Amino acid sequence: MAHGQGRVRQIADSDTDGNAPTPPRRWIDHGAIVPLNHPEHREFGPLLVAPGAVLHSAQQMISWARSHSLWQMMFGLACCAIEMMAANASHYDLDRFGVMPRGSPRQSDLLIVSGTVTYKVAPMVERVYYQMPEPRWVIAMGDCATAGSLYYHDGYSVVKGVDQVIPVDVYVSGCPPRPEALIDGILELERVIRGEAEGDHP
Amino acid sequence: MTRDHLPPDPARTATGAGPPAGTGPASIAPEHLIPEGEYAAPEDVQDFLINIGPHHPGTHGVMRMVTRLDGEKVAGLDVRIGYMHRSLEKIVENRSYHQVIAFTDRTTDYLAAMHNDWVYCLAAEKLMGIEVPERAEHLRVITGEINRITSHLMSVGALGLDSGATSYFLWCFNARERLVQLLEEISGARLTYVYLRLGGVIYDAPPGWTDRVREGVRGVIDELPSYRTLFHDNYIWHERSKGISTLSHDEAMRIGAQGPVLRSTGIRWDLRRDMPYSIYDRFDFDIPVGTTGDVYDRTEVRFQEIVESAKIIHQAIEDMPAGPILAKRVPRLPTPDPGEAYARLESPRGEIGCYLVSDGGMKPYRMKWRGASFHNVAMLPALSVGYTLSDLINIVGTIDPVMGDVDR
Amino acid sequence: MSAVPVPGIGSKPAVGAREEARHAFVAAARDRLGAALVGYHDSRDGAVCLITPASGYRAAAEFIRSQGIDRFDFLTCVDWPAHFTLTLQAYSFETKLVTRLSIRIPRDDFAVPTITDLWFLADWEEREVFDLFGLNFAGHPDLKRILNPETWVGHPLRKDYADHVDIKRPEYF
Numbered sequence: 049m050a051h052g053q054g055r056v057r058q059i060a061d062s063d064t065d066g067n068a069p070t071p072p073r074r075w076i077d078h079g080a081i082v083p084l085n086h087p088e089h090r091e092f093g094p095l096l097v098a099p100g101a102v103l104h105s106a107q108q109m110i111s112w113a114r115s116h117s118l119w120q121m122m123f124g125l126a127c128c129a130i131e132m133m134a135a136n137a138s139h140y141d142l143d144r145f146g147v148m149p150r151g152s153p154r155q156s157d158l159l160i161v162s163g164t165v166t167y168k169v170a171p172m173v174e175r176v177y178y179q180m181p182e183p184r185w186v187i188a189m190g191d192c193a194t195a196g197s198l199y200y201h202d203g204y205s206v207v208k209g210v211d212q213v214i215p216v217d218v219y220v221s222g223c224p225p226r227p228e229a230l231i232d233g234i235l236e237l238e239r240v241i242r243g244e245a246e247g248d249h250p
Numbered sequence: 251m252t253r254d255h256l257p258p259d260p261a262r263t264a265t266g267a268g269p270p271a272g273t274g275p276a277s278i279a280p281e282h283l284i285p286e287g288e289y290a291a292p293e294d295v296q297d298f299l300i301n302i303g304p305h306h307p308g309t310h311g312v313m314r315m316v317t318r319l320d321g322e323k324v325a326g327l328d329v330r331i332g333y334m335h336r337s338l339e340k341i342v343e344n345r346s347y348h349q350v351i352a353f354t355d356r357t358t359d360y361l362a363a364m365h366n367d368w369v370y371c372l373a374a375e376k377l378m379g380i381e382v383p384e385r386a387e388h389l390r391v392i393t394g395e396i397n398r399i400t401s402h403l404m405s406v407g408a409l410g411l412d413s414g415a416t417s418y419f420l421w422c423f424n425a426r427e428r429l430v431q432l433l434e435e436i437s438g439a440r441l442t443y444v445y446l447r448l449g450g451v452i453y454d455a456p457p458g459w460t461d462r463v464r465e466g467v468r469g470v471i472d473e474l475p476s477y478r479t480l481f482h483d484n485y486i487w488h489e490r491s492k493g494i495s496t497l498s499h500d501e502a503m504r505i506g507a508q509g510p511v512l513r514s515t516g517i518r519w520d521l522r523r524d525m526p527y528s529i530y531d532r533f534d535f536d537i538p539v540g541t542t543g544d545v546y547d548r549t550e551v552r553f554q555e556i557v558e559s560a561k562i563i564h565q566a567i568e569d570m571p572a573g574p575i576l577a578k579r580v581p582r583l584p585t586p587d588p589g590e591a592y593a594r595l596e597s598p599r600g601e602i603g604c605y606l607v608s609d610g611g612m613k614p615y616r617m618k619w620r621g622a623s624f625h626n627v628a629m630l631p632a633l634s635v636g637y638t639l640s641d642l643i644n645i646v647g648t649i650d651p652v653m654g655d656v657d658r
Numbered sequence: 659m660s661a662v663p664v665p666g667i668g669s670k671p672a673v674g675a676r677e678e679a680r681h682a683f684v685a686a687a688r689d690r691l692g693a694a695l696v697g698y699h700d701s702r703d704g705a706v707c708l709i710t711p712a713s714g715y716r717a718a719a720e721f722i723r724s725q726g727i728d729r730f731d732f733l734t735c736v737d738w739p740a741h742f743t744l745t746l747q748a749y750s751f752e753t754k755l756v757t758r759l760s761i762r763i764p765r766d767d768f769a770v771p772t773i774t775d776l777w778f779l780a781d782w783e784e785r786e787v788f789d790l791f792g793l794n795f796a797g798h799p800d801l802k803r804i805l806n807p808e809t810w811v812g813h814p815l816r817k818d819y820a821d822h823v824d825i826k827r828p829e830y831f
């Protein structure tokens with residue numbers, strides 16, 4: 049991912065005269081077919097970009113594909129799980145984004161920790177996470193999974209954030225987050241997977 | 251292209267119905283069949299244990315069921331709970347009486363948040379002697395009953411999901427979504443409405459809201475016959491639900507069944523009518539009951555309660571007076587006299603209760619939450635032993651546990 | 659679906675029936691419990707509260723059960739500075755009479771007899787009280803923690819449970 053980005057930034061910086069339109073970054077990142085007369089060809093001529101070729105590293109291509117078919121582990125913990133179900137059901141319809149609920153961790157790429165993680169359930173969350181095949185991603189949905197929420201003080205049985213147990217890629221705040229917020233979190237995760245996200249993602 | 255345009259199927263036309271004699275599975279020669287005795291397990295085969303949960307999709311939350319199986323039959327069941335224990339009772343000992351409302355609607359039965367806030371408010375109002383204005387009572391009833399419909403839709407829809415009828419789940423969610431939007435309009439939240447306050451409610455109905463409620467509820471009720479055709483009258487559902495996990499009156503009384511599970515055995519017991527709270531004694535509604543208390547009846551009771559809730563909503567909107575929505579002079583930091591108060595209420599899952607003890611301070615000295623699901627899950631072994639493992643998932647679905655209510 | 663009529667259930671009580679039931683219940687309690695009944699009062703939510711010494715708990719519970727009070731509400735404990743109060747509430751389907759039984763248990767000696775044989779639902783409630791307060795119920799068939807993990811240290815709902823400020827992490831962290 050990183051290689052593609054570096055080059056694209058270069059193009060954008062060098063086009064300062066204002067005559068040639070800056071090529072949109074997404075042409076390259078999304079693997080669009082680059083027209084022959086486009087300025088990028090002057091830049092990347094030696095890189096053998098022929099008409100109709102897709103300018104991509106294999107890694108980029110794979111990430112792009114992965115980011116659009118996130119199969120989600122059905123793991124409802126608490127109130128947020130209801131909103132997660134609402135996001136999966138007819139009105140919000142997460143299937144549009146290639147997010148399909150799966151019953152088994154062995155078949156899923158995405159763990160949405162939807163709800164409060166207690167000390168009693170934390171080992172199970174951890175186990176489910178390690179049962180998922182690599183590469184796997186985690187969304188902490190709701191304030192509870194992010195930081196313990198209302199139960200931060202005096203909640204003797206609540207883990208103060210699921211990131212104490214498993215690594216988290218995207219946090220979605222809200223108590224509960226609306227389904228739109230969850231969808232936004234999933235889109236953000238797609239950007240993380242494609243390496244487009246801003247911020248200090250690994 | 252419909253079936254009529256297809257070329258006629260020779261196998262069908264030959265005999266009129268079904269494959270002609272001599273073809274199809276019926277024609278397997280007897281010598282090819284394995285004699286029945288070979289399937290039988292040897293005498294010395296032991297029962298085996300199978301663990302379901304804590305995150306199995308069929309457990310409706312995080313609950314663990316350690317099942318002892320004899321063949322495919324459940325011979326023993328050990329239910330382990332506590333995975334969603336969120337220390338509600340400890341937290342509220344360190345919060346003021348007003349702050350508790352935010353906890354009761356999340357930490358307990360979050361599918362019926364209105365009812366949980368309501369029962370807490372009832373207990374606290376009893377403790378402090380607060381009178382609730384008429385209009386607020388009506389708004390509580392209307393929002394509570396809408397919430398009951400959403401909860402029941404969720405329950406029967408999830409049951410469809412459990413038994414393989416995914417489209418039924420989608421239909422139910424579609425209807426639920428429209429009602430949730432009505433609740434959002436008045437309370438500002440989709441799931442955890444902190445809408446009730448001690449002594450009333452916090453927001454008045456926005457202009458035109460009652461009309462939209464009427465329309466929305468009527469729209470859902472009008473759709474119910476098609477739901478019935480899709481799922482409740484479906485032959486497959488009848489096969490999977492009738493006669494499964496039957497419960498008699500006496501047994502239901504002995505194990506303390508709650509709510510729809512109790513009513514499905516034929517006992518016409520509903521706190522809204524039998525120990526009326528709020529203004530429920532003014533409304534005219536039926537209490538649907540079943541006869542055998544099996545999986546079918548429990549689902550049916552929930553499904554019919556949707557219609558009754560709609561009746562209550564229409565009546566409450568009809569009678570709703572103008573006026574204040576919050577009692578005057580509720581202190582910002584209430585300090586009720588030392589004492590105790592208990593309130594109970596019929597939530598979609600059955601009877602919930604809140605026991606409050608005050609020592610005269612600003613915080614509740616002790617709160618005990620009596621969850622309906624807690625008691626319903628406790629009786630799960632009594633309901634499911636003797637039925638198959640695949641029925642167990644449906645049985646769990648029909649007692650409709652919400653793990654927040656079980657573990658608090 | 660039609661209802662199978664169950665005697666006594668589902669009919670609205672006559673006006674004053676609850677009052678009558680209350681009088682009969684209190685009279686019977688005086689009669690049967692005798693000196694074990696320390697006192698009784700009507701709480702502000704309309705329940706009849708019986709108060710007995712800790713030694714009379716089992717007898718009082720049996721008495722309540724024998725009066726047709728079949729519906730179990732809850733069993734809970736309150737941690738007062740000097741003692742624990744164990745409170746049991748149940749009500750009757752028929753008369754709708756709500757009864758509450760409270761006993762005081764000294765802090766240093768807290769074994770109470772179980773009532774799981776009287777009400778089915780008392781089983782889990784007793785386990786919950788054991789988990790959160792550490793009260794022992796003598797004769798309970800399976801007394802172990804129910805909400806917290808079995809390795810949990812301490813009884814969280816006691817007022818002197820100081821751990822909630824800085825929670826001791828279980829081993830897997």
Ligand code: SF4
Binds near residue numbers: 190
């Ligand atoms: S963040 Fe809020 S809605 Fe989500 S699980 Fe926690 S308390 Fe429930």
